[in-house]
Amino acid sequence: MYEYSRGVFYYETDRMGVVHHSNFIRWLEEARNSYFNDVNLAYVETESFGVMSPVTDIKMKFKHFAKFGDNFTVHLKMTQYTGVRFRMAYTVVNQNGEELLEAESAHAFIGENLRPVSLARAIPERHELMQRLMETPGPELGMKLGIR
Amino acid sequence: MYEYSRGVFYYETDRMGVVHHSNFIRWLEEARNSYFNDVNLAYVETESFGVMSPVTDIKMKFKHFAKFGDNFTVHLKMTQYTGVRFRMAYTVVNQNGEELLEAESAHAFIGENLRPVSLARAIPERHELMQRLMETPGPELGMKLGIR
Amino acid sequence: MYEYSRGVFYYETDRMGVVHHSNFIRWLEEARNSYFNDVNLAYVETESFGVMSPVTDIKMKFKHFAKFGDNFTVHLKMTQYTGVRFRMAYTVVNQNGEELLEAESAHAFIGENLRPVSLARAIPERHELMQRLMETPGPELGMKLGIR
Amino acid sequence: MYEYSRGVFYYETDRMGVVHHSNFIRWLEEARNSYFNDVNLAYVETESFGVMSPVTDIKMKFKHFAKFGDNFTVHLKMTQYTGVRFRMAYTVVNQNGEELLEAESAHAFIGENLRPVSLARAIPERHELMQRLMETPGPELGMKLGIR
Numbered sequence: 001m002y003e004y005s006r007g008v009f010y011y012e013t014d015r016m017g018v019v020h021h022s023n024f025i026r027w028l029e030e031a032r033n034s035y036f037n038d039v040n041l042a043y044v045e046t047e048s049f050g051v052m053s054p055v056t057d058i059k060m061k062f063k064h065f066a067k068f069g070d071n072f073t074v075h076l077k078m079t080q081y082t083g084v085r086f087r088m089a090y091t092v093v094n095q096n097g098e099e100l101l102e103a104e105s106a107h108a109f110i111g112e113n114l115r116p117v118s119l120a121r122a123i124p125e126r127h128e129l130m131q132r133l134m135e136t137p138g139p140e141l142g143m144k145l146g147i148r
Numbered sequence: 149m150y151e152y153s154r155g156v157f158y159y160e161t162d163r164m165g166v167v168h169h170s171n172f173i174r175w176l177e178e179a180r181n182s183y184f185n186d187v188n189l190a191y192v193e194t195e196s197f198g199v200m201s202p203v204t205d206i207k208m209k210f211k212h213f214a215k216f217g218d219n220f221t222v223h224l225k226m227t228q229y230t231g232v233r234f235r236m237a238y239t240v241v242n243q244n245g246e247e248l249l250e251a252e253s254a255h256a257f258i259g260e261n262l263r264p265v266s267l268a269r270a271i272p273e274r275h276e277l278m279q280r281l282m283e284t285p286g287p288e289l290g291m292k293l294g295i296r
Numbered sequence: 297m298y299e300y301s302r303g304v305f306y307y308e309t310d311r312m313g314v315v316h317h318s319n320f321i322r323w324l325e326e327a328r329n330s331y332f333n334d335v336n337l338a339y340v341e342t343e344s345f346g347v348m349s350p351v352t353d354i355k356m357k358f359k360h361f362a363k364f365g366d367n368f369t370v371h372l373k374m375t376q377y378t379g380v381r382f383r384m385a386y387t388v389v390n391q392n393g394e395e396l397l398e399a400e401s402a403h404a405f406i407g408e409n410l411r412p413v414s415l416a417r418a419i420p421e422r423h424e425l426m427q428r429l430m431e432t433p434g435p436e437l438g439m440k441l442g443i444r
Numbered sequence: 445m446y447e448y449s450r451g452v453f454y455y456e457t458d459r460m461g462v463v464h465h466s467n468f469i470r471w472l473e474e475a476r477n478s479y480f481n482d483v484n485l486a487y488v489e490t491e492s493f494g495v496m497s498p499v500t501d502i503k504m505k506f507k508h509f510a511k512f513g514d515n516f517t518v519h520l521k522m523t524q525y526t527g528v529r530f531r532m533a534y535t536v537v538n539q540n541g542e543e544l545l546e547a548e549s550a551h552a553f554i555g556e557n558l559r560p561v562s563l564a565r566a567i568p569e570r571h572e573l574m575q576r577l578m579e580t581p582g583p584e585l586g587m588k589l590g591i592r
Binding site for chain 3: 459460462465466467469470473491496498499500501502503504505506509558
């Protein structure tokens with residue numbers, strides 16, 4: 001599983017004294033971006049080809065509150081890739097190992113006109129990398145891909 | 149169905165040129181707060197009794213992009229109330245009637261120590277109002293409850 | 297003075313129990329957009345000509361906290377317009393007339409390459425409207441411009 | 445000068461394709477929190493004594509746009525400390541050394557009733573640390589204070 005960590009920001013809390021639930025959806029995006037950066041599939045580059053990958057579905061199950069002063073870690077993996085869509089699964093834990101969130105997201109590829117595109121056709125070499133990511137979903141990821 | 153509307157804010161857009169998906173979860177909260185205000189169950193009052201109702205689960209299915217310049221309307225209703233939990237269902241549409249989002253949320257009641265409480269025991273008269281809301285989930289809501 | 301009002305959103309509060317200060321800068325933007333909509337200079341249209349007007353300077357003086365349950369009103373006016381820049385002044389008050397914020401912002405016009413442009417040259421009819429706004433900065437604004 | 449860095453998050457961009465200006469005020473807060481953590485004056489601890497330090501004034505001068513894919517560094521220092529107030533100055537630069545922002549903020553200490561308090565009276569040992577910070581505003585900070 002890929003891991004992404006940081007501390008909670010003050011402005012992410014609400015008057016309940018805990019992190020507002022809307023921020024978790026942003027943490028998942030941060031982790032996703034960090035993951036794709038680390039496997040040489042940075043969003044900023046994919047988007048330079050005119051291909052974007054918006055969220056089409058999201059499910060979140062909140063287990064524990066996060067607080068200011070906490071650190072969180074998002075564990076994520078890609079669970080499906082079809083050439084036109086992909087799915088990710090996540091768990092978010094705090095510094096004490098308490099599970100804060102379980103989540104899943106689905107994504108489509110779209111072009112600059114906001115219409116669906118096939119990654120296979122739009123950017124073949126990125127399609128191949130995505131396929132290899134599905135075959136090697138372990139911690140050995142980087143080595144197998146010869147990345148970093 | 150209860151309705152809540154407003155225009156898209158500039159700061160809610162992202163570099164794709166559309167509303168960032170994380171804002172939809174905030175729109176649902178705005179709509180929920182507006183609904184509970186209008187049925188005399190304002191969050192600000194429930195919280196003055198030390199009872200809060202955080203989101204425990206959320207599912208969102210994104211159908212269409214929202215853009216700056218658009219108006220959106222959240223249609224929502226309560227679909228379950230058990231005394232310790234409730235569920236809401238939502239659809240969000242734009243000014244052209246295009247469906248932007250379908251969503252569901254689940255909520256628990258908790259006290260100031262962030263532990264679950266029964267609304268029935270904590271604020272009996274609010275528990276009764278919640279029960280009546282479940283019995284009268286139509287547009288006739290306000291009239292039946294003698295509200296506004 | 298132009299006025300823009302709404303209630304505080306739950307997600308705008310922080311763990312101090314008050315509105316996080318970063319939201320005020322967003323409220324000013326909401327008010328500015330509403331103002332320019334109402335004087336037929338909607339951002340969404342100006343941007344359709346490829347002209348944007350980012351903030352170049354902002355000053356904010358926080359006077360009172362805003363809370364969930366509060367309503368706020370932004371009073372704003374344009375204080376300068378040069379053809380390539382404009383300035384706005386704001387006061388934000390709550391439902392009790394308590395002043396929450398005093399603020400000023402400065403803005404430049406830029407093109408799609410993010411470089412400065414002259415509104416006078418880029419969209420002459422919008423330049424004229426801006427000039428007339430500076431001449432008629434009162435509540436009689438709408439009437440003079442024949443708007444609404 | 446103390447430094448705080450991270451990459452730009454996708455959700456911080458707006459439809460202009462650049463970071464929305466409201467996020468800079470949040471970056472300053474992140475940097476401030478990181479600074480106070482590193483000098484043993486963590487907000488989360490100060491707040492555990494019932495003392496908070498909200499922003500009372502802020503000035504920001506935007507120089508360059510920040511984009512998705514960029515890294516930013518906030519350079520900050522405390523410029524004044526009176527026992528009841530403090531001031532900070534900031535510059536934010538990107539990975540190419542381009543200056544994105546110049547800013548100043550002022551802060552007051554308040555208690556749980558949201559009324560001003562003197563840090564000197566409320567938490568004397570934190571008052572002393574603040575005084576020493578003003579005397580040693582250089583990179584040698586940590587060493588002088590025997591921190592980390």
